Each structure stands twice: as structure tokens, then as C-alpha cells.
Amino acid sequence: MATLHTVNKSPFGSSVLDDCLGLAKSGSTVLLFEDGVYAATTGTKSAEAITNADGITFAVLGPDAKARGVEGKIADGIKVVDYDGFVDLVAEHDKVHAWL
Amino acid sequence: MATLHTVNKSPFGSSVLDDCLGLAKSGSTVLLFEDGVYAATTGTKSAEAITNADGITFAVLGPDAKARGVEGKIADGIKVVDYDGFVDLVAEHDKVHAWL
């Protein structure tokens, strides 16, 4: 059952992204939104971890990245989606696991 | 000017204790309260870091440790205070820096 994980915290202040990656199975997707989008920005340890994560797909919510002025800094290979894309991700996966 | 730093977050989920220790000067005191008390419990990396921190005094709010069932696990050498002691710490230092 493919899971969509949602992460809305900055990886610098919170352990939530690490906690998520520790339990996410191959084949699942992690959507970074709200303050979670910073995790995908270039020049950070988290972006490196994300880029190297095996079998997990990452997506960033574009409107949140744009709001924070980091839309141009999203690391290569990470898909940027809007709220429509968020809805599609929810529909395409079997369940949503919100990491709070 | 001696500062009282207050930290109320668990060191496992939040970077706040690390942020505090990065800026706290020698001669200051760090009071761990609410979920911050877990940082002082034996067998954790944070307790080790605390025990080795040079020139900084640590205190734990006893009622919060007791509420969480970890009163008996506070590492040696860390002072346990009650709310009276919290008030005294505030009075004895020149200012309070709340790490939120």
C-alpha cells in the first residue's frame, strides 16, 4: 500500500523529517509543505539526504516555497506541485500519513 | 550580566536546547522545564552534553520531572528545583532568555 507522507516542519528546528524518513518504506512519497519546504532547498544537509534517499519520491508544495522566497532554490529532481497536485498525490496513494 | 535561559522542549524533537547551548555564555544557567526536563535524564545524549558543558549551570523543574515519571532519572549533578526555586533563579539572574 503506497503511502503519502506529509511533512510541514523545518528540518532544522524539528526532528519530524528524520522521523518520517526512518519509517517511510520504499515506494512511498513524501510531500514537503508549509515550513517543510525548506528541507528541499539547495545547500542544506536535508536536501542532500533527500536526494540520496532510495526508493522514496519527494515533492514540494510550490505555493509554500514561493511564499517563503525559496522557489528558485528547490534542489534538482524534486517535483514541485501546487494544491491540485497535492490533491492528486492524496488520490494516487492508498493512505496519507501526516507527520505532526 | 548573568542570564537565566529557560528551555521547555524535548531535545529529541526540537533543536531548541542545542540552539540555547550554542549561544549561552559561561556563567549562565539553563532551567529545563515542561518537556525540556527529558534532556536531563540518564542514558541520553543530551544529559551527556549537559554534564560536559563548561561554565554553565543546569537546573530541572522537579514538578515537571515528577509529572512525567522521570524524577528518579535526572542525571547526577543537575540541581532539581520547584517553582519557588524557579522564582529564585529568575531573581538571582540579571535577565531571563526564554528559548521558544
Added chain:
Amino acid sequence: MAKKFMYMNTKAPYGTIYALESLEVVLIGAAFEQDVSLAFIGDGVYQLTKGQNTDGIGMKNFSPTYTALGDYDVNKIYVEKESLEERGLSLDDLQHLTWEDEDEDWAEKDSIRLVSRSELADVIEDQDVILSF
């Protein structure tokens, strides 16, 4: 057909209300006859510590409620081993949670299942609904 519901408990008690209000959902949810599991990971494992005493902070001690979960047929309680270890805790530091197995003449059984991170990942994978607290 019953759905598999998993309550993910990730936060320490008292500092925030999530632990208590998660427990309130579990108790109400027990009446719906779904297939219920609870997971305690990260700081969530602190919810289950023994000897909680909130007299000094003026809040209600809700930890005894965990011991009543067995009576509500909530008996699949997963505790992540790595989370315990990182916090210097072992099973002995947690409350002893049990349930009585109707099929085995009400034999008392342990509710807590100590699982590794990767075992827990498999359990979560198998769920239909995740309730996050």
C-alpha cells in the same frame, strides 16, 4: 468490513495536550469495532512511563487510562525500540499494560509489543487509516 486504524502517538504528555486528546479519540473509537492499533514513537514513548505524578503542576494525571485500554479491546500497542533506547528507557520504565483474551479463558496477556523501527514500518504499511497525534 472493519478498517485498520492506527493511532500514531509522537508527543510527550503534559507539555502539550495531544497525548491526552489522542487517548480520548481512542476510547470513543473503541466503540466502532474497527481493527485498532496504537503506535508510540519518538517522544510519544514518554506517554507510557510509570510513576507519573502531576500533583505539583496542577494538571490531571491521565496515565492510568492507558491501563484501561485492554478493557476496551485495545490491545495492540506498538512501542518502537529505537525510540526507547535513544531516551535511555527500557520496557521496565513503562507501565505494564495487559488485556484478557476471551478465546483463551480470559488469560492475561501483554498489550505492549516492542518492535524495531523496520518491524513497525511493516505494521504501518498494512494500515488503512493513520490518525496522527
Added chain:
Amino acid sequence: MAKKFMYMNTKAPYGTIYALESLEVVLIGAAFEQDVSLAFIGDGVYQLTKGQNTDGIGMKNFSPTYTALGDYDVNKIYVEKESLEERGLSLDDLQHLTWEDEDEDWAEKDSIRLVSRSELADVIEDQDVILSF
């Protein structure tokens, strides 16, 4: 005698309201003629990024207000170097904040002072009141 007030900004904008409501205190506080400094550390440095555009999230973009701080005589804005670097950011990624120095014929000067962690610790040490957001 004026007291030294320092606003400690530690959180990213939009995800929570602390950044915005901190700014509201700074603007009101400017009328009290105290010695005001702002510090941006940790995720707080994200408050100052250039090019914020909130059209897609339905929230108010309050980042232009930072550029008005100079007009309120708020011109000691400390940004922690280590926090920027850890986030892959440099001063160029932040808004250019300036103030006009009355004593030097209204010469335009930079408000942002890029400081190391240890320099910032010294600045904080010297304050009378810390307002944390």
C-alpha cells in the same frame, strides 16, 4: 534611562504567526524610545528572504514591512552567520535593509549586521530585556 530591548526571532514566517506578531510588537515598541535590537537566528533568518510571494497560499505577505524598520529607527538587525550557512543562504538571499543616518546628512546605511554565533552571544549578554518569538 533607556533599556536595551532585544527581539529574538527564531521561527520561519507563515508556518506560524510568531514572525508576524513579533514584527507588530517591534513597530509599536519603536515609539517607546528604548534601545532596540533585532536578532534573527535559526529558522528566524528565513523571515528576511527576498522575493516572498504569498499569492498562492492566501496569506498576507508581510516581508515588505522589514524594509520599513529603518524609518522607525530600528536599525540594529543582527543575523547569525552560522544559521544562514546551515541553510545554504548568504546575505544576497536576504532583503537589503537600510536606514538613514541623521548625524551623517541622512546617509543610507545597512541595517543588517552579519555576526558570528560568538559575536551574537556577546551582543545578547549586553541586553536588558529579551523578547522571544
Added chain:
Amino acid sequence: MKLGIQINEGPYQHQSSDSAYQFAKAALAKGHEIFRVFFYHDGVNNGTRLAVPPQDDRNITQQWTELQKEHNLDLVVCIAAAQRRGLMDEDEAKRQGKDANNIAEGFRISGLGQLIEAGIECDRLVTFGA
């Protein structure tokens, strides 16, 4: 697809309610059904009609009220969480002997069972929190 939405934080303090609103709008525009929006924890505070946000900012409660009207959404505020935090409707105010109520149009107060029911009935449950 039938979606359930859970919101755990109050308005303004966290982005949760804003994100949920944008998500809900997009889902409805795509033709999905929203079975229920369940407000839990501080999320119950989204349902107050007494908020007066600044003119140049969004009015979060009003946005939900309007979306409710347009799509006949089921906006449910958890009663246990609401009682703790001071969100009540007229009936509840009477029952509790309170002289005022503050619930906004389009919201209703009900029990935690409504969240479980959403979990059972919906194809997906999406949670917004902190």
C-alpha cells in the same frame, strides 16, 4: 473520491487551517467529495464568529463559512475539545448556563465519533496540524 479532513490547530497561529482550506478548495474543484471537515484540538477555534482580523488579511472562519455554503460542507467542531477551549453554540451555552455563544455560521458541534466515522467512510483522511 471521498475525502475527510482533520484540522488540529487554531486560525492564524499555525498555517494548518489555511493549508486545509486551500487543499479543500482544490479537491472540490477537481470534483472530489469532502465527506467532512473535523476540527479537533485548538482547531475548534476556527469556528468562532467573534474574530475580526485586519482588513488587509484573510478571514479564515469566513472562508470556511463561505465554502460550507457553496458546497454544503459538513464542518464539525469536536465538542470535548470545544468545551475546554470556550467554543459553543446556543444549545450548549444553555446547557452549560453560559450567557453567550460564539460559534460561526456553517459549523456544527458534535462528538469524536464523527472523526472515527470519517475515517471509516472516507477513501482518504488528510490531517493538518502542528
Added chain:
Amino acid sequence: MKLGIQINEGPYQHQSSDSAYQFAKAALAKGHEIFRVFFYHDGVNNGTRLAVPPQDDRNITQQWTELQKEHNLDLVVCIAAAQRRGLMDEDEAKRQGKDANNIAEGFRISGLGQLIEAGIECDRLVTFGA
């Protein structure tokens, strides 16, 4: 010693208000003066009189109201934060054309300047938040 207290979170969701209350009680018992308690951000929600917490739990707002009465405390709710979140007194309700108000006894609504003033006047400012 003259103390100022700032509370940034609402009741129950976070321990902030509880901690501040225990701290305030201890400070008063030791003979310190509490110049002001300033409720900011979601902290304004501590000032509602509509909350009905479970019988076996503490009533946070009532605790503050009683401490106010006993020690003539100055409990100030920030008006800007309160407007966003739906906490209002009778005057404010009239001004905003609202049909109800929800502020509890012992609390007053005022501006952010009251926080700065506390910073200036107090020997120490102690902040409780999340």
C-alpha cells in the same frame, strides 16, 4: 522584585499557561510583585469565560480570575492578537458590531504598548510559550 509575565499559548493545548500560573503563585507567595501578565498570540484564548473543562480537570481561566482577585493582578489581553482570534469584551463587541462577547472576569483588553511598558518597568520579564 517587580516581575512581568508573558504568555504566548492558549489554555490546555500547551502547558505554557499552567506553568505561568504556578510560577506566578510561587512568586506572589515569596512577596514579589507581579506588575502585569500579558497574554499574546494564542495566549489571548486564556481569557475566555465560555470554557467548560471536564469536572476532574483544572479550569485555567478561572484560576487566573481568582488569582487576579486575590492579588489585584493586571491581566492584559493583547487587542491585536485578540481581534484575530475572537476574544472580545463588551465595548469591543459593540465597536465591531458583534452580538456577543466572551472575555472572562479579571481580564482587560489593551494594546501591545502594555507589553513594552512591562519590559521597561519590570526587573524581569518571564515568557512562557511554545
